[in-house]
Amino acid sequence: MAGVSQMPFRVLAFRMGAGLCPTELISAQGLMRSSPRTLRYLRYDPEVERPYSLQLFGGEPEAMARAAAVAKQHGAQVIDINMGCPVRKVTKSGAGSALLCDPLRAARIVTEVRSATGLPVTAKIRSGWDSAQKSYLEVALALEEAGLAALAVHPRTRAQGYSGSADWSVITELKRRLRMPVIGNGDVRSPLDARRMLEATGCDAVMIGRAALGNPWIFRELLGGAPPTPKERCELVLEHFRRHLEHGAVERLAVRSFRKHLGWYSHGLRGAASFRSEANRLERAAEVEAAARRFFAQAAGEPSPDAEREVDYRAAFG
Numbered sequence: 363m364a365g366v367s368q369m370p371f372r373v374l375a376f377r378m379g380a381g382l383c384p385t386e387l388i389s390a391q392g393l394m395r396s397s398p399r400t401l402r403y404l405r406y407d408p409e410v411e412r413p414y415s416l417q418l419f420g421g422e423p424e425a426m427a428r429a430a431a432v433a434k435q436h437g438a439q440v441i442d443i444n445m446g447c448p449v450r451k452v453t454k455s456g457a458g459s460a461l462l463c464d465p466l467r468a469a470r471i472v473t474e475v476r477s478a479t480g481l482p483v484t485a486k487i488r489s490g491w492d493s494a495q496k497s498y499l500e501v502a503l504a505l506e507e508a509g510l511a512a513l514a515v516h517p518r519t520r521a522q523g524y525s526g527s528a529d530w531s532v533i534t535e536l537k538r539r540l541r542m543p544v545i546g547n548g549d550v551r552s553p554l555d556a557r558r559m560l561e562a563t564g565c566d567a568v569m570i571g572r573a574a575l576g577n578p579w580i581f582r583e584l585l586g587g588a589p590p591t592p593k594e595r596c597e598l599v600l601e602h603f604r605r606h607l608e609h610g611a612v613e614r615l616a617v618r619s620f621r622k623h624l625g626w627y628s629h630g631l632r633g634a635a636s637f638r639s640e641a642n643r644l645e646r647a648a649e650v651e652a653a654a655r656r657f658f659a660q661a662a663g664e665p666s667p668d669a670e671r672e673v674d675y676r677a678a679f680g
């Protein structure tokens with residue numbers, strides 16, 4: 363998730379019980395060239411992030427292999443290949459969900475990356491390019507033959523983006539046809555949804571995206587833990603912000619990039635709309651601390667009927 367699954371958020375998710383937290387999308391071309399900007403995405407906490415899964419995107423097998431080798435040098439323990447991103451700036455280079463149209467090239471990428479690193483390789487796919495080209499089974503079988511360690515599937519097509527409903531029957535079929543572990547993804551908004559997916563599809567694990575935005579406690583709840591108390595919510599938001607500041611290079615830019623997190627953390631709480639309006643004007647770290655303490659100390663977790671529409675997830679999902 364762009365601008366979300368950076369080291370500070372991954373650390374929180376691991377602490378809350380997540381089993382695997384891949385990095386945000388990292389360009390194979392940028393990593394292959396050791397671009398300073400790209401290398402900043404590689405920062406991780408070796409004490410917490412076990413295993414450290416680095417998510418690559420690219421369309422050229424040789425470039426992906428060279429980039430994966432650089433990733434291994436920087437500590438990567440799992441290489442996760444994105445074959446599902448629907449964003450045009452990714453697909454126009456033959457990467458992301460464009461690979462669903464070329465199963466042989468997708469498989470070759472897996473083969474080359476495995477050969478270059480010796481690391482486990484995972485991938486995420488969608489059900490296909492569009493309703494007329496649902497290639498998920500052909501792609502998955504080719505990836506398994508190439509030695510993929512596990513496959514995550516988001517059962518929407520590239521054309522759907524994040525609209526409509528995820529077709530969980532796709533996950534069911536893949537689990538029935540494949541030997542490797544299958545990870546289900548799509549329309550899991552709560553621990554109850556995750557349990558329903560496990561039972562309905564037989565998948566080996568569940569991947570959570572949007573439901574974790576502003577709610578890292580969902581991983582704890584999935585393991586039977588309690589939801590956050592108001593005090594815990596406030597303290598964790600502030601801890602996330604401080605880690606985010608340390609992770610960033612410039613205070614003003616770090617504050618601005620954290621505004622979206624404040625919006626997600628306030629989702630469903632009393633006074634959230636007013637708080638988001640205030641948060642979008644904050645410029646200094648001290649202002650964020652004061653505003654967050656004031657809001658989260660008084661907010662009550664009572665979602666409004668249209669709470670889902672109030673939150674804009676595009677910053678994370680393109």
